[in-house]
Amino acid sequence: xxxxxxxxxxxxxxxxxxxxxxxxxxxxxxxxxxxxxxxxxxxxxxxxxxxxxxxxxxxxxxxxxxxxxxxxxxxxxxxxxxxxxxxxxxxxxxxxxxxxxxxxxxxxxxxxxxxxxxxxxxxxxxxxxxxxxxxxxxxxxxxxxxxxxxxxxxxxxxxxxxxxxxxxxxxxxxxxxxxxxxxxxxxxxxxxxxxxxxxxxxxxxxxxxxxxxxxxxxxxxxxxxxxxxxxxxxxxxxxxxxxxxxxxxxxxxxxxxxxxxxxxxxxxxxxxxxxxxxxxxxxxxxxxxxxxxxxxxxxxxxxxxxxxxxxxxxxxxxxxxxxxxxxxxxxxxxxxxxxxxxx
Numbered sequence: 001x002x003x004x005x006x007x008x009x010x011x012x013x014x015x016x017x018x019x020x021x022x023x024x025x026x027x028x029x030x031x032x033x034x035x036x037x038x039x040x041x042x043x044x045x046x047x048x049x050x051x052x053x054x055x056x057x058x059x060x061x062x063x064x065x066x067x068x069x070x071x072x073x074x075x076x077x078x079x080x081x082x083x084x085x086x087x088x089x090x091x092x093x094x095x096x097x098x099x100x101x102x103x104x105x106x107x108x109x110x111x112x113x114x115x116x117x118x119x120x121x122x123x124x125x126x127x128x129x130x131x132x133x134x135x136x137x138x139x140x141x142x143x144x145x146x147x148x149x150x151x152x153x154x155x156x157x158x159x160x161x162x163x164x165x166x167x168x169x170x171x172x173x174x175x176x177x178x179x180x181x182x183x184x185x186x187x188x189x190x191x192x193x194x195x196x197x198x199x200x201x202x203x204x205x206x207x208x209x210x211x212x213x214x215x216x217x218x219x220x221x222x223x224x225x226x227x228x229x230x231x232x233x234x235x236x237x238x239x240x241x242x243x244x245x246x247x248x249x250x251x252x253x254x255x256x257x258x259x260x261x262x263x264x265x266x267x268x269x270x271x272x273x274x275x276x277x278x279x280x281x282x283x284x285x286x287x288x289x290x291x292x293x294x295x296x297x298x299x300x301x302x303x304x305x306x307x308x309x310x311x312x313x314x315x316x317x318x319x320x321x322x323x324x325x326x327x328x329x330x331x332x333x334x335x336x337x338x339x340x341x342x343x
């Protein structure tokens with residue numbers, strides 16, 4: 001509960017208490033002080049009921065009701081809250097009328113349900129104001145979230161341009177393709193197409209923060225095919241991808257980054273190369289993408305800018321429902337990205 005919420009609550013219900021005191025029915029047998037205490041207690045009931053309405057609205061906002069349905073919920077909830085507060089307050093006066101006989105006259109002067117017509121418009125106005133402010137707050141938070149995500153994506157794209165699509169990789173790829181032109185022209189054309197797809201994915205991604213796993217795996221295969229021209233038999237790649245996982249969304253460059261790291265830090269430096277395996281599956285609604293290589297985990301492997309950026313983008317896109325882990329298992333380096341079922 002923010003300070004602004006409590007400030008508006010205090011001002012609003014203080015104004016309501018003043019109006020209720022001015023509009024109270026005159027009762028000569030009840031002192032003004034006692035009448036004021038009654039109005040204050042009634043206003044306190046209204047404040048508590050508004051907190052209950054706030055709880056209800058916040059609970060229902062996740063269901064994404066339309067505006068017309070929200071209006072119906074607002075009217076019904078406000079009327080029920082007004083009647084409920086009136087009944088509780090009347091019962092409260094009846095209970096206290098025995099030890100304090102002066103309150104009996106106040107209770108009789110304001111019979112059951114007589115206060116509801118004053119309280120119902122107050123609840124309706126309160127609800128409209130609260131929902132309007134809440135909607136604007138959510139829109140502002142969503143805008144900030146999208147801006148943070150856009151900045152993180154741009155940083156990731158910059159890392160791709162500065163690092164992963166490096167002159168060394170580009171020159172090696174072009175030289176390898178040039179060597180194929182005379183020996184295997186069909187294969188050379190295929191690799192040029194893959195290289196163009198890789199560049200297009202890097203440069204023409206726009207501001208799309210998320211892509212399907214199917215799109216990501218396609219560019220991973222293109223990249224590995226190009227790297228395979230350089231590594232040859234040193235790169236032994238396999239994959240096991242659940243078809244149900246392909247439509248799920250992942251951060252752009254997610255799997256590609258893990259594969260690149262596996263080659264750069266794991267397989268590349270080894271004269272004999274090694275095994276690289278990508279597995280993607282859905283279990284209980286959770287997407288899991290695992291990249292395993294027969295290398296060793298180094299300090300730089302787990303603390304790079306790319307991995308930190310990926311962790312940040314997972315957090316921005318999916319919150320606590322997603323994460324990234326990196327460790328050694330069965331003499332292999334295993335990187336795992338998981339995204340929960342609500343993402």
